[in-house]
Amino acid sequence: MIEFLKRLDRRWIFLVILLSAVLPMIFPLKLPTVPGTDTNSMYRELQALPPGSIVLMSFDYGPSTKVELEPAATAALTHLWRGNRDIKVVGMALWPDGGPLGRTAFKKVLADLEKEGVKKTYGVDYVNLGYKAGGVVALRTIGNTGGFPGAFPKDLEGTPVSEIPLMKQARKYRDLAMIVTLSGGDPGIKHHIQVGASQYGLKVSGGVTAVSAPEMSPYLNSGQLVGLMGGLRGAAEYEVLLNINGEALKGMNVQSSVHMMMVILIILSNVVYFADRRNARR
Amino acid sequence: MEFTVPTLIGIWVAAFLTLCIFSFLYHDNPLYKFAEHLFVGVSAGYWMSTYYWQSIRRDMVDKIAEGDWISIVPGILGVLLILRLFPKIGWISRWPLAFLVGISAGFNIVYTMQAQILKQIDATILPLWSGPFWNGAMGAATWSDAMVNWIIVLGVFCALIYFYFSVEHRGPFFGVGSRIGIYILMISFGASFGYTVMARVSLLIGRMLFFKNEFWPAVQRTFGMG
Numbered sequence: 001m002i003e004f005l006k007r008l009d010r011r012w013i014f015l016v017i018l019l020s021a022v023l024p025m026i027f028p029l030k031l032p033t034v035p036g037t038d039t040n041s042m043y044r045e046l047q048a049l050p051p052g053s054i055v056l057m058s059f060d061y062g063p064s065t066k067v068e069l070e071p072a073a074t075a076a077l078t079h080l081w082r083g084n085r086d087i088k089v090v091g092m093a094l095w096p097d098g099g100p101l102g103r104t105a106f107k108k109v110l111a112d113l114e115k116e117g118v119k120k121t122y123g124v125d126y127v128n129l130g131y132k133a134g135g136v137v138a139l140r141t142i143g144n145t146g147g148f149p150g151a152f153p154k155d156l157e158g159t160p161v162s163e164i165p166l167m168k169q170a171r172k173y174r175d176l177a178m179i180v181t182l183s184g185g186d187p188g189i190k191h192h193i194q195v196g197a198s199q200y201g202l203k204v205s206g207g208v209t210a211v212s213a214p215e216m217s218p219y220l221n222s223g224q225l226v227g228l229m230g231g232l233r234g235a236a237e238y239e240v241l242l243n244i245n246g247e248a249l250k251g252m253n254v255q256s257s258v259h260m261m262m263v264i265l266i267i268l269s270n271v272v273y274f275a276d277r278r279n280a281r282r
Numbered sequence: 283m284e285f286t287v288p289t290l291i292g293i294w295v296a297a298f299l300t301l302c303i304f305s306f307l308y309h310d311n312p313l314y315k316f317a318e319h320l321f322v323g324v325s326a327g328y329w330m331s332t333y334y335w336q337s338i339r340r341d342m343v344d345k346i347a348e349g350d351w352i353s354i355v356p357g358i359l360g361v362l363l364i365l366r367l368f369p370k371i372g373w374i375s376r377w378p379l380a381f382l383v384g385i386s387a388g389f390n391i392v393y394t395m396q397a398q399i400l401k402q403i404d405a406t407i408l409p410l411w412s413g414p415f416w417n418g419a420m421g422a423a424t425w426s427d428a429m430v431n432w433i434i435v436l437g438v439f440c441a442l443i444y445f446y447f448s449v450e451h452r453g454p455f456f457g458v459g460s461r462i463g464i465y466i467l468m469i470s471f472g473a474s475f476g477y478t479v480m481a482r483v484s485l486l487i488g489r490m491l492f493f494k495n496e497f498w499p500a501v502q503r504t505f506g507m508g
């Protein structure tokens with residue numbers, strides 16, 4: 001048996017992982033998703049925003065991390081606008097693909113909320129400024145005397161920022177109530193912490209890919225981040241808090257099933273390793 | 283989901299390319315190579331176009347057209363950077379490179395120092411006792427908070443001892459401290475590995491959901507089923 005497992009072709013493991021991903025989609029496990037402390041904290045902060053607040057939403061991700069961060073973006077936007085809350089959103093991106101992906105997220109949320117009677121007007125309630133190159137330098141530019149118009153002369157659609165009503169209210173960092181960033185890596189959430197939180201005392205929260213979630217613990221611990229959605233699971237937890245059955249929640253059964261399989265495989269390979277070592281000593 | 287002809291074609295192409303990439307799990311093959319090369323080419327083209335329209339056009343070309351001639355400077359620096367491709371005058375590319383390094387270092391020293399060093403040191407100076415402890419100052423709210431603070435402080439301290447290479451890691455202080463530091467680092471790596479697996483599984487979920495929610499309805503639509 002040990003010899004068989006030692007010589008097992010790795011393609012069988014790929015097949016087992018594939019099956020553990022596909023089967024829960026056909027036969028859902030119905031395992032509960034319980035919101036964690038960081039997700040709860042982000043929910044409370046967004047819930048506490050007073051009417052008329054302006055939130056900077058930074059879409060710092062690309063197609064490779066879209067599957068994790070788009071559900072986080074739509075969950076946060078849904079929370080900001082559901083019940084026709086008067087929260088203004090200024091969208092921007094530190095990644096070139098972030099602008100168009102932000103446009104998709106805005107469209108998706110508005111289409112979903114339209115059924116609940118929520119109407120938001122582009123330029124008045126929200127705006128998508130698109131991409132700005134430079135990472136931390138771009139963010140510092142917003143903090144300079146020129147403010148948003150200096151950093152973003154035109155929005156994603158090519159409209160001069162001076163002609164957009166919302167941008168007359170949102171000129172500098174001090175006009176913002178919070179920064180929500182969906183961050184797929186560098187540049188991203190760390191740069192918003194460096195500039196928005198550290199230099200201008202703004203509250204920063206958002207969603208990050210699961211790979212970078214453990215790195216965020218020190219920032220949560222120090223209060224530089226007021227809440228976080230860590231990976232697809234974080235977005236699913238937020239959907240639970242919003243009581244919606246979104247894209248992230250649909251993937252949680254698969255996530256649990258594949259993780260269980262991974263744990264079984266790790267235990268099995270350790271058993272094989274130690275058994276083999278014992279045999280070799282004999 | 284509304285299926286127009288371009289949408290249907292897009293979904294079929296996406297499904298075909300996804301399967302081409304997944305075929306690598308069985309064996310390296312020409313279909314995988316085709317999808318890989320196509321991905322690299324399309325990505326390069328897409329990024330070039332995106333950069334032009336969202337950065338070069340908006341931040342340089344349009345501004346120059348409006349008479350803001352200072353905006354030409356980043357363009358010139360960008361062209362100088364490309365001179366690296368010509369060996370005889372390649373040395374000129376060091377100037378914009380020096381500018382980039384200087385700007386990045388200047389910004390990062392200040393911002394990293396404030397946000398990632400000073401603030402993090404501040405967050406590690408924590409009360410290790412509960413209740414009032416000295417000169418009216420209050421400690422942690424509860425004993426369990428104090429215990430958590432002990433773990434944070436000792437964890438940071440021991441991990442730092444592990445990276446202190448000027449003294450041999452032996453004896454009750456450096457020996458035990460660095461040993462605990464290793465365990466702390468191992469726990470941290472374990473958490474990172476777990477989250478990395480979660481991220482990769484999320485990508486697989488994305489593709490599986492695509493097949494279930496987009497491709498299968500597209501197949502039904504294409505062949506007039508259901």
